[in-house]
Amino acid sequence: MCGIVGAVAQRNITPILVEGLKRLEYRGYDSCGVALHVNGKLERARSTARVAELEKQIEKEHLSGFTGIAHTRWATHGAPASHNAHPHFSRDRIALVHNGIIENHDELRDELKTLGYVFESQTDTEVIAHLVDHMYTGDLFETVQQATKRLVGAFAIAVFSRDEPHRVVGARRGSPLIVGIGDGENFLASDALALAGTTDQIIYLEEGDVVDLQLQRVWIVDENGKPVQREVKTVHAHTGAVELGPYRHYMQKEIFEQPRAISDTLEGIASITPDIFGDKAYGIFKKIDSVLILACGTSYYSGMTAKYWIEAIAGVTCNVEIASEYRYRDSVPNPNSLVVTISQSGETADTLAALRHAQAQGMRHTLTICNAATSAMVRECELAYITRAGVEVGVASTKAFTTQLTGLFLLTLALAQIKGRLNDEQEAAQLKAMRHLPSAISAVLALEPQIIAWAEAFARKENALFLGRGLHYPIALEGALKLKEISYIHAEAYPAGELKHGPLALVTQEMPVVTVAPNDSMIEKLKSNMQEVRARGGELYVFADADSRITSGEGVHVIRLPEHYGLLSPILHVVPLQLLAYHTALARGTDVDKPRNLAKSVTVE
Ligand code: F6R
16 A cells, blocks of 8 residues: 655665655555755656656656655555645645545535635645645644644655755554654654665654754654654565566465464464463463454454354353444453454455454454554553564565464464464474474465466456355455455355355356365365255366365366365465465466455555
């Protein structure tokens, strides 16, 4: 989603701004731009193409400067067009970029129009630029503190003024913003990754902070205008992980990285102990009587899978809620519940808001399973388990999902241990099974050629159904999500027992039905559901286990996974579904890593 980079230096900063935008590209965007202070004037370049095109434009126009801001935009208010791209100017005096959504933009726009401001875009951002200009006192830091008080909604902004050449001011509320400290130069960004290679000295601004960035000074005030010291952390953002290497797409690379990602996630875990989740975990796990999982999208499906584990293995009640629904629902808070947020980015606006909503309701025990160690989600939760998937660039989440499942299975075992439901022998057996996961996944990845053959047939379809039961119903949901988001084929998933309650009406010869069919206690039930499909002419594509007695025949295609993996089977069975989506999208020629309308990190509501 939107990205911000800003700099104040004594050298030309365009390479830093452009490189920063490139590092944020993976988050998804539809336009980009840069503004610089050049000889007492504001100059800018904006583009609806890739950052590489913007770079060419900057070179062509010989744009360079010591102070500036840059942005990648993911459209919310106003179409993806040059005039809506940031930075926005006000009266050629103020330049501003913004992440987030300003909810009172209509009201402010009307007010500013009556004051004579002319709007060139449909964005909520231009409203902030004009507001800052209108309130400008000659001291940008002071002005931004006052102006942001008038904003309702979520924002991270970076702004500079024609009249103060060596100053950039930043402010955040609801959207992340960090400061990078340099030697006689300072930086701003929405993510430390943007500054990798420029500085590793990072300050994470807190809610309501406003920062004054000058050459030799970084000055921060909190939401009450009180000067505050924020800790400077050394952050080694993963620069190398953004390289594509021998792969055609990041998604493909990330699917194939899963054995490594899982073994990294399990590294150092010699035994099951609550400490894995933090020093205070033992006391908290002892106290809690239930688990409430909050997440969105793919992360929500990993939560759904965990519900089956947590209830069956640990015997603890587990509810899973879509974060964007939970935050607006009048639910009954249980202070003895462990609130678990799951997030790859750790910055998803809905999940963060749901977490804060739960906390505001008195639910103090919070844990996050997250892939970004320095994210807001980790900072705001009492306990954390950091998955070590590495940077995930492809918009469609793959290795983040399987590492989340790995972390959630460890959580299940830790809870089971505390509740007296995991003896030493069981612990050793489960850990052994987990450690074998990387090689089991490698064996599944070797099925790729068979999956490519299926993908060719799928590429000609416009609809698909996915079926699963029990633990594998969330895996069917995840398979359908992967297919729809990158190949644009309409795909739905159902628990197979629900077929006859409605979706069976859709089944014809034209409907491929992907069935996740591990050899577990539900297999006989699932076979009956498959018969229901065949009887209506539907074509079955079955992912079975080696030892199951499902055979290929007319209208039934079977790929066998090398082994049945018991409770951990969802981690294996999702992998061929990821590959099926990937190769189908490839065959349809879509933009696999940057599917239309989607962003990697959803930092707006
Ligand atoms: C789908 C996908 C999204 C994310 C969702 C939550 O492939 O990636 O559905 O899972 O936007 O994002 P995180 O996990 O960053 O909170």
